[in-house]
Amino acid sequence: AQTVTQSQPEMSVQEAETVTLSCTYDTSESDYYLFWYKQPPSRQMILVIRQEAYKQQNATENRFSVNFQKAAKSFSLKISDSQLGDAAMYFCACTTSGTYKYIFGTGTRLKVLA
Amino acid sequence: GAVVSQHPSWVICKSGTSVKIECRSLDFQATTMFWYRQFPKKSLMLMATSNEGSKATYEQGVEKDKFLINHASLTLSTLTVTSAHPEDSSFYICSARDFRTLNEQYFGPGTRLTVT
Numbered sequence: 704a705q706t707v708t709q710s711q712p713e714m715s716v717q718e719a720e721t722v723t724l725s726c727t728y729d730t731s732e733s734d735y736y737l738f739w740y741k742q743p744p745s746r747q748m749i750l751v752i753r754q755e756a757y758k759q760q761n762a763t764e765n766r767f768s769v770n771f772q773k774a775a776k777s778f779s780l781k782i783s784d785s786q787l788g789d790a791a792m793y794f795c796a797c798t799t800s801g802t803y804k805y806i807f808g809t810g811t812r813l814k815v816l817a
Numbered sequence: 818g819a820v821v822s823q824h825p826s827w828v829i830c831k832s833g834t835s836v837k838i839e840c841r842s843l844d845f846q847a848t849t850m851f852w853y854r855q856f857p858k859k860s861l862m863l864m865a866t867s868n869e870g871s872k873a874t875y876e877q878g879v880e881k882d883k884f885l886i887n888h889a890s891l892t893l894s895t896l897t898v899t900s901a902h903p904e905d906s907s908f909y910i911c912s913a914r915d916f917r918t919l920n921e922q923y924f925g926p927g928t929r930l931t932v933t
Binding site: 736738740745746747748750753794798799800802803804805807808809810812 | 849851855858859860861863866908910912914920921922924926927
């Protein structure tokens with residue numbers, strides 16, 4: 704069975720600073736994908752970044768990047784130059800080929816301080 | 818591209834009645850759709866997976882007779898909450914998988930259900 708763990712219920716960051724959200728996962732599959740989703744107050748799930756497990760290179764999307772440590776089963780999200788609009792719940796998710804089901808972590812609420 | 822809509826966005830119903838929520842993929846064919854339930858300040862809990870033309874697969878603990886799922890076409894899945902009770906009040910989110918993008922799911926905006 705897959706599990707996804709987010710150990711930080713809440714994080715705060717000063718505007719323009721950098722913050723890292725942690726996520727660890729466990730899966731016995733070799734072919735899997737990892738995602739970070741943002742859920743603002745509107746509750747619409749927004750894809751932030753994705754990582755294919757077979758790729759060694761860490762994914763990057765503008766101010767968002769991941770630190771993917773496959774051996775440690777760690778998948779942290781770094782947000783650089785934080786903006787007020789980054790304030791939201793962030794969910795880490797894992798899925799495997801075959802079931803395509805997402806297993807979500809419990810989420811981290813990010814507050815951005817002006 | 819990859820837009821998923823849900824209707825209604827908010828519904829209030831009386832206890833004992835049934836309510837249907839629609840999930841549509843607007844610009845792609847969704848071979849698989851998923852239904853989630855989310856309680857306030859909690860994570861998404863997968864309720865069921867539906868494949869077009871097949872019976873839905875429910876997660877453990879989800880009552881399939883209460884939460885009826887139909888996936889009659891490649892662009893439409895429906896969730897019917899039967900004989901709703903106040904404890905069914907929640908936020909329901911659907912997602913759809915585009916077979917071309919393999920493992921990524923696209924999420925609808927959600928439906929807030931309040932049972933009085």
